Amino acid sequence: MNRTQGWGLPALVALLQGCVMPPPPPPPHHHEGRPPPPPEFMKACEGRQEGAAVQIVGRRGEPIDGMCQRTPDGRLVFTPAPPR
Numbered sequence: 001m002n003r004t005q006g007w008g009l010p011a012l013v014a015l016l017q018g019c020v021m022p023p024p025p026p027p028p029h030h031h032e033g034r035p036p037p038p039p040e041f042m043k044a045c046e047g048r049q050e051g052a053a054v055q056i057v058g059r060r061g062e063p064i065d066g067m068c069q070r071t072p073d074g075r076l077v078f079t080p081a082p083p084r
Contacts, residue, residue, distance in 0.1 A: 025073050037077045044068070044078040 020060045044056050045068035056078060066080040 037071070041078040042075065045076040048076065050076060 040056065043077065044054050045052070048068050050068055050070055054066055054068055056064050056066070057083050058064045064080050066078050069079045071077050
């Protein structure tokens with residue numbers, strides 16, 4: 001008996017195992033490849049209604065104007081106004 005014949009079946013099984021595994025689940029709350037909004041953006045809209053005007057303080061202490069909008073998953077999140 002040839003010694004290489006004993007490795008054929010286990011190698012084939014290992015190869016096929018990689019082919020039949022399901023793909024990993026998508027990451028939660030990521031839409032269109034964008035990361036989730038910062039926690040400060042969600043806190044800014046707590047207790048407010050959709051469309052409410054909001055001003056938050058940026059990382060450098062500058063005021064940032066925007067409004068509360070719904071995300072595709074239904075959360076209310078601060079959305080900065082477009083630059084002028």
